[in-house]
Amino acid sequence: MLQCIFLLSDSGYYSVSYYQFVTFFRIIEPMVLDLWFRHREVMLEKQLTGHRVDRSICGWFWDQSISQGDSFKQLPVIASPTHYLFQVFREGITFLACTQVEMPPLMAIEFLCRVADVLNDYLGGLNEDLIKDNFIIVYELLDEMIDNGFPLTTELNILQEMIAPPNIVSKVLSVVTGTSSNVSDTLPGATSSCVPWRTADTKYAQNEVYVDLVEEMDATINRDGALMKCEVYGEVQVNSHITGLPDLTLSFTNPSILDQVRFHPCVRFRPWESHQILSFVPPDGQFKLMSYRVRKLKSTPIYVKPQLTSDGGTCRLNVMVGSRNDHGKTIDSVTVQFQLPSCILSADLTSNHGTVSILADKTCTWNIGRIPKDKAPSMSGTMVLETGLERLHVFPTFRVGFKMMGVALSGLQIDKLDLKTVPYRFYKGFRAVTRAGEFEVRS
């Protein structure tokens, strides 16, 4: 049972003063600088049980994260002298929950992730200013999401009916009608309906369902250029606006390729088990119907070939990128990113297509954009190693990003979508997109 939730902001440094300081006083321990200039505060505190958790725990938490460096910063479950802390870090905001009792850790972490997601949806983004401007709404939401330390409802649809999101429409409405309350007067029907994710009486003039296949390709290519791992993680995202209580069935032409499926609570298990058919009563609006993974794919649509040769204190780098496309679709937003090893003093890299940039933290990014039809983009240049070092001994990993519209690389195809029970005509729309997920090429 969680006892308290804190929202902490930790959005980096006061930019100007910090960097000026760093340049002037390089001698000072970075840790001390961290203490002085890190911008940290408790934005929100929500006590959940009678055992009040003192704010000082946040101080402990910060001290720890400073003293432990970055690896600690991210460890999601920590033991402090008095409490066990769960933390989830999103966009410069730490969601910190405290407990003193033994509890399922994943429940706490899942819940915090869910809080982050809900806030993200409500506020149209997640950052310090948004939270501070809307802290009343955040309080209201937390109030409904968790009581006495136990999660109640985290279903976005239902929360939206209890507490209206602070969107422009409602702001305009409030000006026009004069009622500026963002709390709806009626209780959501779903709290008493037997389909907890859907209200009983939704009405639409135009009935429509959009199904999107959103896929991410994870691939690892090893030093010899062999494909070690190539899988696709995909989600079926549905946006449904249908009157009444519709019962939908969705089927695929090749469901056998799916591996490891996870469903939204609305999906009935039996039809899937026997016929690989998704049968469900959809929540209203946007939701994630299922997620899946397709393993053991044979090829990637793009190839990246890095070559590193080093001798006599310099290192030559050459990276070739090209499309291996048999889908006929163009590959967009191609980027190649890698971390220069710390022993490299300087690098001079140029490309025949796109732009190359190297940041202060030695991250090198090559933005290619769309791969041209007529030539293969390549980047090359030399890097100077630290004095005394003859050859390079650590090799960077190249992370590749790309996007392909209109194709699901897993090969998954939707067969048909039917509506049972409600005899309306409705509009169906299908789309697909594939992005690069963890696509890495080792050198």
Next chain:
Amino acid sequence: MAPPPAHPQRSPSPSQPSGKSEVTDLRSQLRQLAGSRAPGADDAKRDLFKKVISNMTIGIDVSSLFGEMVMCSATSDIVLKKMCYLYVGNYAKVNPDLALLTINFLQRDCKDDDPMIRGLALRSLCSLRVANLVEYLVGPLGSGLKDNNSYVRTVAVIGVVKLYHISASTCLDADFPATLKHLMLNDPDTQVVANCLSALQEIWTLESTSSEEAAKERETLVSKPVIYYLLNRIKEFSEWAQCLVLELVAKYIPSDNSEIFDIMNLLEDRLQHANGAVVLATSKVFLHLTLSMADVHQQVYERIKAPLLTQVSAGSPEQSYAVLSHLHLLVMRAPYIFSSDYKHFYCQYNEPSYVKKLKLEMLTAVANESNTYDIVTELCEYAANVDIPIARESIRAVGKIALQQYDVNAIVDRLLQFLEMEKDYVTCEALTNTKLESSSMQVLVKDLLRKYPQWSQDCIAVVGNISSKNVQEPKAKAALIWMLGEYSQDMPDAPYVLESLVENWDEEHSAEVRLHLLTAVMKCFFKRAPETQKALGAALAAGLADFHQDVHDRALFYYRLLQYKVSVAESVVNPPKQAVSVFADSQSSEIKDRIFDEFNSLSVIYQKPSYMFTDKEHRGTLEFSDELANLSINAEAGDSAVPAQRVEANDNDLLLSITEKEEGRDAASNGSAYSAPSYDGASATSAASQSLADLAFSSTSGSGQAPASSFAIDDLLGLDFSVGAAATPSPPPLSLNPKAVLDPGTFQQKWRQLPLSLSEDFSLSPQGVAALATSNALLRHMQSHSIHCIASGGQSPNFKFFFFAQKAESASIYLVELLINSSSAKSQIKIKADDQSTSQAFSTLFQSALSKFGTA
């Protein structure tokens, strides 16, 4: 990214608190508005409330506005109400008298037509937590539980728990638990049912310590009818409520096998749930139900494998870490089941290092004949990674796999390649980190050589080229020295390298390295006496003069051995080697089993059973069977000392590398600075350490005869024994202050501060074990030896005691933690002392006192 520090134009944002004057300002504004019924008043109020709450949020004390806030709270605007409730809930506790003012409007709101307002008001009413207002709670709660709107009922149910925490007697007098039970079994709304369940668990668990009846009620929660009722409705529950129900089901013990299968069939689709918490809770149910059926248990592993692996790759890094920790547990229990899924444990470049570390451990565990080649190839790619700690970790993993005996040829080849690759940098004297890498390599190579003597020839060629000057890390240096001693016959310049090391004895800060150096010189001496003779003499002299107790003792021991008979000394120091087959594991299987019992809990993440890191009072309201570690028999200190120990244990864990683990095997010392490893093969080690101990304690009397019997050896080694004899700090007979006093707080503080100076395992006499049965017998017995108990606890067969003692005529305190397992008659002591040098003597004293226990 970084916002500018000030936003002067945005007043409601709490970025710039100005403190006191603002509060007075707010007060006067609130007063003006209090009575106003003007049309715009609500908007003005809302702005003001927002300011007050934003001040509250950033930690400014605005409790002085309580009266004004309450006056303003008469409103119909629901947002205003909510803000007001929030404020009141936060400050009622410190303003109990003023809180009375709010009761009125809250009670009125509890009868509002709008169920939303009824619910909100009830929730706030119960959150006031003011003890003298409980009488006002009973009425609204009673009607709330009967409300026809489910939202109000869910709030009311939780309200009952809150009431229970404020005043248990009021809650029980109003017979709320019975009402909740009725609701749980009959309410149509599943959220109400779930809340009832969580409320009843909490109330009855707390109540069961004092009341028999409540304990019985608690048992009925896991009875067949209740479990079946909940299981049949499980799909209606929200995901969080499902977790709660599944947690309960995991405690249920089905009567026969068909029941087990029914439950598993019913729950099977839960494994496909999108919420990871549900999946893990279901896995727990499956694992627990089938514990008694070995073959089905196996199948359960197979069944839950895929869903868990999906969870790892689907969620955020935080989620996947939690799932991975659980997978880690399963992998360690049944590596063969996961051996074909090793590719799941390959690391991604930008994963956080804590995830990578877990994955590396799992890769090590699942390695077998068929996949070793792939895994090692993959690990070798990490070794050239930019991430240095992970690179080291993966080299270590390669070594561990090699020790598991699969495909050794290839692995040793690879390791040697590393060494050669590393050699480059060492000669370049490039970076400290590359040195570190090479040092971890050497530690590994040493381990390998211990295990596969036949590889030594190849390795030596490589190792011989590494100059000892370039190795800084004590561990690696010790490893290198060990190799120099062990293979001195094959390395031409070994004696000279050792000699130069001995010359720099005083510059060597690590006791471990010095110990190794002593042993290595001895070994070298037996193989190449003429060349080493001088170095040995110097080493023994330096060793005898060493301030470190272990180094001194070992030097003395070697010296006496040589005096006694050189051939005996050789057989002790240089026995025929046997390859090490298995290295001792760090965690006992008992602990692993316990962690497994606590699947889906924090224990798994910390990789420790909960009794090692939680206080009893916090051990979860859901805990139904807490068999172990009831540590609070004598005093609270015992309880609270546990977290301190935990913190330290954590540190140990972090430091534990493979070498440290196996050193623990040697001298039962926990890889602390005091470890006295002698790498002389299993049989010799025990003999050696035995005689070492004997010698050390007879040295007071022994030193008298020493000069007489020291004849040829002294001359041979060029030793002036008077140095050695004079330098022998004879351990003074340790006497304890019989009237020592220490309060629990100081004990705790000291326990936390002091480093562990000694840890030993030993067996108890059967009489001693028998005498344990009488409570406090041990405490009285130890007290007669001037060792006082400060806390004790535990239930058969595991007992735990905390003792302290004070050195006579000195302020020096010894703290002892004693763990006894009465069924195996094994016990373990951990000693911490102000005066580290006498802790060994104290340990002997303690053990001799303990060994007399039960005999007198």
